[in-house]
Amino acid sequence: MKKAPVNRIIPFSNVDGPGNRTSIFFQGCTFHCLFCHNPETMTCCRSCGICLSYCPVKALRKKDGKIVWDSEACVQCDTCLKVCPHFSSPRVTWMTVEDVLNQIRRAMPYIDGITTSGGDCTLYPSFLAELFTAVKQQGKTCLIDANGAYDFASDPALMDVCDGVMLDVKAVEPSWHRELVSFDVEPVLRNLDYLLSVGKLQEVRTVILPNRDRENSETVQFVSQRIGGRCPYKIIRYRPFGVRPEYRRIMGEEETDPVYAESFVLLAREKGASEAFMV
Amino acid sequence: MSEALRIIQDPTLTYRQELVGLARLGESTDDSLRYSDAYYAAKEKGALCDLNEGKMPFRPRYICPDYDLLFEKGCDFLQLDPPKDLLEAVNVLEIFYCHVPSITTYPVYLGDLDRLLEPFVIRENRAYAKKVLSLFLRNIDRVQTDSFVHADIGPEDSVTGRLLLELTEEMQLAIPNLTLRYDPEKTSDDFALACVRCMLKTAKPSFANHRMFVEEWGSRYAIASCYNGLSIGGGGYTLPRMRLYECALDAKDPEDFIANVLPTYIDLQLEYMDKRVRFIVEESSFFKTNFLVTEGFVKRENFIGMFGVVGLAECCNHLLGIDDVKKGFGLNPEATALGRKIMDAIEKRVSAHVAPYCDAFDHHYRLHAQVGIDTDGMDDSPGTRIPIGAEPCMLDQLEVNEQFHPYFPTGTGDIFKFEETYVKTPEAVLPIIKASLGRGLRYFSGYLENNDVVRVTGYLVKKSEIEKLRQKKQSLNQVTLYGMGAQDGGHALDRRVQHHEESAGK
Ligand code: SF4
Numbered sequence A: 001m002k003k004a005p006v007n008r009i010i011p012f013s014n015v016d017g018p019g020n021r022t023s024i025f026f027q028g029c030t031f032h033c034l035f036c037h038n039p040e041t042m043t044c045c046r047s048c049g050i051c052l053s054y055c056p057v058k059a060l061r062k063k064d065g066k067i068v069w070d071s072e073a074c075v076q077c078d079t080c081l082k083v084c085p086h087f088s089s090p091r092v093t094w095m096t097v098e099d100v101l102n103q104i105r106r107a108m109p110y111i112d113g114i115t116t117s118g119g120d121c122t123l124y125p126s127f128l129a130e131l132f133t134a135v136k137q138q139g140k141t142c143l144i145d146a147n148g149a150y151d152f153a154s155d156p157a158l159m160d161v162c163d164g165v166m167l168d169v170k171a172v173e174p175s176w177h178r179e180l181v182s183f184d185v186e187p188v189l190r191n192l193d194y195l196l197s198v199g200k201l202q203e204v205r206t207v208i209l210p211n212r213d214r215e216n217s218e219t220v221q222f223v224s225q226r227i228g229g230r231c232p233y234k235i236i237r238y239r240p241f242g243v244r245p246e247y248r249r250i251m252g253e254e255e256t257d258p259v260y261a262e263s264f265v266l267l268a269r270e271k272g273a274s275e276a277f278m279v
Numbered sequence B: 001m002s003e004a005l006r007i008i009q010d011p012t013l014t015y016r017q018e019l020v021g022l023a024r025l026g027e028s029t030d031d032s033l034r035y036s037d038a039y040y041a042a043k044e045k046g047a048l049c050d051l052n053e054g055k056m057p058f059r060p061r062y063i064c065p066d067y068d069l070l071f072e073k074g075c076d077f078l079q080l081d082p083p084k085d086l087l088e089a090v091n092v093l094e095i096f097y098c099h100v101p102s103i104t105t106y107p108v109y110l111g112d113l114d115r116l117l118e119p120f121v122i123r124e125n126r127a128y129a130k131k132v133l134s135l136f137l138r139n140i141d142r143v144q145t146d147s148f149v150h151a152d153i154g155p156e157d158s159v160t161g162r163l164l165l166e167l168t169e170e171m172q173l174a175i176p177n178l179t180l181r182y183d184p185e186k187t188s189d190d191f192a193l194a195c196v197r198c199m200l201k202t203a204k205p206s207f208a209n210h211r212m213f214v215e216e217w218g219s220r221y222a223i224a225s226c227y228n229g230l231s232i233g234g235g236g237y238t239l240p241r242m243r244l245y246e247c248a249l250d251a252k253d254p255e256d257f258i259a260n261v262l263p264t265y266i267d268l269q270l271e272y273m274d275k276r277v278r279f280i281v282e283e284s285s286f287f288k289t290n291f292l293v294t295e296g297f298v299k300r301e302n303f304i305g306m307f308g309v310v311g312l313a314e315c316c317n318h319l320l321g322i323d324d325v326k327k328g329f330g331l332n333p334e335a336t337a338l339g340r341k342i343m344d345a346i347e348k349r350v351s352a353h354v355a356p357y358c359d360a361f362d363h364h365y366r367l368h369a370q371v372g373i374d375t376d377g378m379d380d381s382p383g384t385r386i387p388i389g390a391e392p393c394m395l396d397q398l399e400v401n402e403q404f405h406p407y408f409p410t411g412t413g414d415i416f417k418f419e420e421t422y423v424k425t426p427e428a429v430l431p432i433i434k435a436s437l438g439r440g441l442r443y444f445s446g447y448l449e450n451n452d453v454v455r456v457t458g459y460l461v462k463k464s465e466i467e468k469l470r471q472k473k474q475s476l477n478q479v480t481l482y483g484m485g486a487q488d489g490g491h492a493l494d495r496r497v498q499h500h501e502e503s504a505g506k
């Protein structure tokens, strides 16, 4: 049975694509973003055991070398996430497609569809293809929230059952992209073009960072010229909430000023992204 | 200090509020309508409650006049001809409203405003129609100063419906309460979305399950007061309530409660209702001489008695010895199942009772999930709601509601408080409402976390008006006071917020 690590499932979400959607967050990521606000989804647990002793309610234990999390006992204090040195979380469940379907079954009547996210859910493409096939049979749409590392063009089976991709373009200048997320920008931009060409670019997002005028405008200009009015462009303000302290020192302790961010919405519109908006 | 003196010295009461208070006091001096000793004992204990309906009922509690008839033939008593244009139409309504009695002294049902006014509105240009409607709404807000004043719209889209939504948003008034009668086949998504948008900005309209109500009442039903289902051209005689938590205190265990305690209290409440209904019909002059009756705007046979219950959650939790509400009714399948059993038992016994003067309803009373009053505190949650502070996630809460709403043709509902971002995503709210109504939900209300107009337990108040009362100033809306009580005693504004998940900067 194919399994994938699921960090959590949110039955109703209004911010992960159009309408009311169930969001499924997978564990593990190809990127390592400085401003990640849920860094505990970056890697899969190495079972080092460090977090065990910190749990105030003994909801964590080790069994057969693996960490077992007692969801009933857990009080969601997030201590384990903060102490994990590996950007991971012990509160992850390895699930089969069947398991996920069972979990989301009750939400089905109320939702327009599902959105898979992470971490980076495209680490598990065949799992997604199977999940989407089943969900689509129930008349619901399936969206992927992606960092853009995965080569979508190489996976027609997944693209067949995926209704759209919400793509993060965090930067376009190669060295800055590398510094920011520890990964090349080239595959992201290739995906941008590919998804546009097949009509499956659901939305592009860019985080506007404080005090990064040049980088911000380069990215926004590039993306806007590429996508034009063909899909929404979501301008997001950087918020230090959830960002690891050591990275907050680099990225800043302040959230991006809304007026400053708004100026990039205007820039985006000016450069052709007629559907640019800020959240 | 005498009660009368207290009323006339209270700095927070307006003249009209004093008048109503003094009238209540006067009514309470006559004790000649008597009930059994057992009834008084149950009332004393707090197991049964008459909602301060007054000792001498001189009108039915809720009255839903047939406004179509008014527009068709006018009103002799009020010397009103059938209206010929929009100005006349709203003027006729404004006058008529002032003569519709109710428990609150204000009309609890203003009519299906969009349907009534549409023929007149479409003959005018839009700007003029909007102006007239805005004055109409202002008149209602300042003259019918009570949040239980209620108007209905839908299920179809209309120019008038749209204008009313626009004005509701622009004017931000707590009065009137507003309901969209939603039918998936008759209500377009576009109109429903406009209603959601308006609801997120103003806490109204609420969404009523049109199909469910039509099945029970026929197409001529009204949503009045908080969320009460009633017949147009009729209404509700009386609404007492069983306070289920206090009832449960008499029981040894759940079985004892269902087998012995519950039937006793049900019968006492039925006795009380029968006597009151008879008194209203046979003794008081309302059904003999009031122009609403003599001119046919209401018919006696369209009235019904409303059998209220409150505090099912606390009742179940007590019977199962559950102290932590977060592990109780609505969150714990055993407690929820017990709730079903109790409601089945109540429904069965009440529908076996032959009620006087309920001709149009097979001679039976119908159940009502009473919304609570300001003095209930945290002892009894409204109707069958999950206690404030214990609400599970929205999906779970809806599923519980869907099980309990079908029991209550004369009204029930739940309220959902949405986090700020939802104002930009009404499309994320509509599918939830649609699905839930399709699965048995009767009535859905929502509002946005930080609005001034908020829904308390079933009615709307302005937070800014509650503040006025706290500063010992008067509030024109006589319901603001209940809002303050519900906020202080029942923490009614602290209900769980439906949050989105932050997805920024991933
Ligand atoms: S979040 Fe849960 S598992 Fe982690 S430390 Fe807190 S209680 Fe323990």
Ligand code: SF4
Pocket (backbone or CB within 6 Å): A044, A045, A046, A047, A048, A049, A050, A051, A052, A067, A080, A083, A084, A085, A086, A087, A088, A089, A090
């Ligand atoms: S969650 Fe982190 S700290 Fe805990 S066992 Fe896994 S890798 Fe170690």
